[in-house]
Amino acid sequence: xxxxxxxxxxxxxxxxxxxxxFGNDVTCLDVVPEKIEFLRNGKCPIYEPGAEDLLxxxxxxxxxxxxxxxxxxxxxxxxxxxxxxxxxxRNGDADLSYVYETAREIGMYMNEYKVIxxxxxVPIGTSxxxxxxxxxELERRGEEIKFDVTSxxxxxxxxxxxxxxxxxxxIVLGVENxxxxxKLRKLYHVFVRSKKPMIVTTPETAEMIKYASNAFLATKITxxxxxxxLCDKVGANAIEVASAMGADxxxxxxxxxxxxxxxxxxxxxxxxxxARTGRKYGAPxxxxxxxxxxxxxxxxxxxxxIISSMPDGGRIAILGLAFKPETDDMREAPAITVIDRLLKTxxxxxxxxxxEAMETAKMILPKDKLEWCKNTKDILKDIDAxxxxxxxAEFRNLDSEFLAEVMPEGKIFDLRHIFDRKEMxxxxxxxxGIGF
Ligand code: NAD
Numbered sequence: 512x513x514x515x516x517x518x519x520x521x522x523x524x525x526x527x528x529x530x531x532x533f534g535n536d537v538t539c540l541d542v543v544p545e546k547i548e549f550l551r552n553g554k555c556p557i558y559e560p561g562a563e564d565l566l567x568x569x570x571x572x573x574x575x576x577x578x579x580x581x582x583x584x585x586x587x588x589x590x591x592x593x594x595x596x597x598x599x600x601r602n603g604d605a606d607l608s609y610v611y612e613t614a615r616e617i618g619m620y621m622n623e624y625k626v627i628x629x630x631x632x633v634p635i636g637t638s639x640x641x642x643x644x645x646x647x648e649l650e651r652r653g654e655e656i657k658f659d660v661t662s663x664x665x666x667x668x669x670x671x672x673x674x675x676x677x678x679x680x681x682i683v684l685g686v687e688n689x690x691x692x693x694k695l696r697k698l699y700h701v702f703v704r705s706k707k708p709m710i711v712t713t714p715e716t717a718e719m720i721k722y723a724s725n726a727f728l729a730t731k732i733t734x735x736x737x738x739x740x741l742c743d744k745v746g747a748n749a750i751e752v753a754s755a756m757g758a759d760x761x762x763x764x765x766x767x768x769x770x771x772x773x774x775x776x777x778x779x780x781x782x783x784x785x786a787r788t789g790r791k792y793g794a795p796x797x798x799x800x801x802x803x804x805x806x807x808x809x810x811x812x813x814x815x816x817i818i819s820s821m822p823d824g825g826r827i828a829i830l831g832l833a834f835k836p837e838t839d840d841m842r843e844a845p846a847i848t849v850i851d852r853l854l855k856t857x858x859x860x861x862x863x864x865x866x867e868a869m870e871t872a873k874m875i876l877p878k879d880k881l882e883w884c885k886n887t888k889d890i891l892k893d894i895d896a897x898x899x900x901x902x903x904a905e906f907r908n909l910d911s912e913f914l915a916e917v918m919p920e921g922k923i924f925d926l927r928h929i930f931d932r933k934e935m936x937x938x939x940x941x942x943x944g945i946g947f
Contacts, residue, residue: 512536512698515588517613519546519577521557521672521776521840522630522665523594528562529676531569533701538576540584550577558839558867561673585620590694593641594630594665603783605634614641617658618648626691627660629714632721632781634788638662638685638714659691662714664721669775670837677702682709685717722788725781726799731766732773733802736809739769739946749946750928769946771813771845771900771926772806774834779806779843810845813945814852817898817924820943824858828890831901831927832876833868841871845926846900854880864890866903891917898924911938 512535516527519541527539541547549556553570555563569575578584585591595609610631617627627645629638642660649656662685667675682699686692692711699709710720735756739749749769757764773779782803789796817827834844841847846863853859854877864884865872873883884890887905891897895918899906907929914921915938922941923930935942 512694513587513589514538514592514698515540515584515590516592516594517541517584517616518593518595518609518631519550519556520594520596521559521669522667523592524550524555524557525559525562525667525672525676526592526594526630526665527575528565528569528673530698531572531575532565532677534574535698536574537569538578538584538587540578540581542579544579547577547579558837559672560670560837565673581616582620585617586622588625589623590626590628590698591617592628592630592663597631597633597780597784599780599783602787604787605632605780605784607633607637607640610637610641611644614644615648618645619652621645621649621656621658624657624690625659626694627658628663628695629660629718630663630665632664632725632777632784633662633718634784635715635718635722637718659686659688660714661686661691661695662717663695664717666721666724669840670835679707681707683717683720684709684711685714686711687713722781722785725777726785726796726802728766729773729778729782729806730798730802732768732770732778733805733809735767735769736772736945737805740809740812742946747946752946768928769944770809770928771849771945772809774843774845774847776840776842779803782806810848811852813845813926814849816926816943816945817849817853817896818856820922820924820941821859821896824856824860825895826860826893827853827862827896827898828884828894829861829863830887830890830897830899830906831903832863832865832872833901836901836903837867839865839867839871841868841875844868844900846872847875849898849900850876850881862890862894865901866905868901894918894921896922896924899927899929902927902929911935911940915939 514530514535514537516523516539519539527537531537546556553567593613595613597605600606638660664683684695735753742749753767756762757767782799786796786799832846862882862884911934923935925944932942
């Protein structure tokens with residue numbers, strides 16, 4: 512099939528590569544020429560394990576093309592995926608300007624029947640708005656071309672995006688016209704051979720499924736964070752609590768890891784957008800509203816743990832900056848809040864290192880106020896404390912004896928629970944966790 516994907520970010524690029532991998536002809540469109548140039552040369556502008564192999568293979572096979580030419584890209588696809596960003600706007604709503612701009616462009620250039628698929632995470636009712644925009648552009652052109660707007664939310668996780676896209680837990684299609692449904696079923700046929708469910712429903716329900724799923728996961732993380740905070744006060748161990756809770760099949764152990772709060776490109780903005788939708792329709796999302804507040808508090812609490820334990824400040828190594836391992840995405844990462852609060856005290860000398868997110872971090876964090884290190888060896892010198900903000904595999908094996916040598920009687924703020932308290936304490940280090 513001929514597929515166009517608009518937007519080559521974490522979702523659009525991986526979707527484009529996935530469709531090409533299954534033998535479709537794919538054109539990926541983006542407005543950033545440098546990204547397109549990079550991709551044409553077989554280089555991935557984002558860090559995502561496995562993506563560059565797919566890119567190289569599918570470019571070689573001639574199944575994927577990258578362009579900045581909107582007309583060409585819109586005319587190409589029989590199915591057009593919208594995978595542009597929907598960031599948070601000033602009020603906490605989803606900013607739909609990129610989605611609506613794409614809808615206008617589709618209306619401006621479409622030349623035959625198209626199935627338009629909204630893959631971006633968008634508030635309930637957006638598919639209908641997209642259809643209206645396309646229709647009004649067609650009317651302006653005096654054209655009568657049929658089209659269907661459908662919803663196909665994406666559930667991939669950054670860092671595991673390739674595997675998640677090629678082998679999804681479920682595929683959700685919000686589609687009303689059987690003609691469009693047939694095309695989408697054909698496209699996704701190869702994906703569901705593993706007997707994973709394909710849920711075909713209305714666009715509104717599909718849009719809600721995405722928000723409800725993300726809000727639920729954010730709630731689960733926040734729940735265990737609050738349990739961990741209480742464990743700290745009452746002398747219980749949150750890791751053991753989470754493990755025992757997770758053994759219950761109804762609960763599952765996933766997303767039950769206490770930490771410095773969730774971040775990333777999705778949970779923060781999607782919980783806020785859902786809360787805003789609830790308020791708009793007079794059906795308040797009180798649980799989600801609490802989750803948003805509790806998560807902001809959790810990031811502050813992580814910073815306060817360090818500040819109150821080091822009232823005179825000192826030299827601290829921040830291990831990990833990305834919002835989670837295996838990605839270079841820094842959006843809403845807890846490290847941003849923690850570093851900001853430490854800097855505000857004017858008492859800390861902060862060294863930072865992340866295996867993949869150094870470049871993105873330099874665009875977000877105050878570049879001149881931090882010491883940017885090249886590797887783990889480089890950062891673990893001349894320090895009084897270590898704070899783990901991202902649980903990258905390469906930090907897990909740090910030896911307690913080595914750490915004790917580098918910073919005798921130093922402090923370990925193990926905010927991701929990657930070390931063993933007993934081992935660290937036996938080496939003479941002070942171990943500070945969250946609920947453990
Ligand atoms: P992103 O910011 O990484 O990428 C968006 C891309 O769209 C950018 O490259 C941008 O240049 C491009 N773009 C914007 N306007 C355009 C236009 N008019 N024409 C062509 N290209 C245009 O965003 P992302 O993380 O890939 O997220 C995209 C959507 O998918 C969002 O709605 C997000 O909520 C959702 N989503 C993201 C993830 C994730 O893990 N990142 C997972 C599931 C769903």
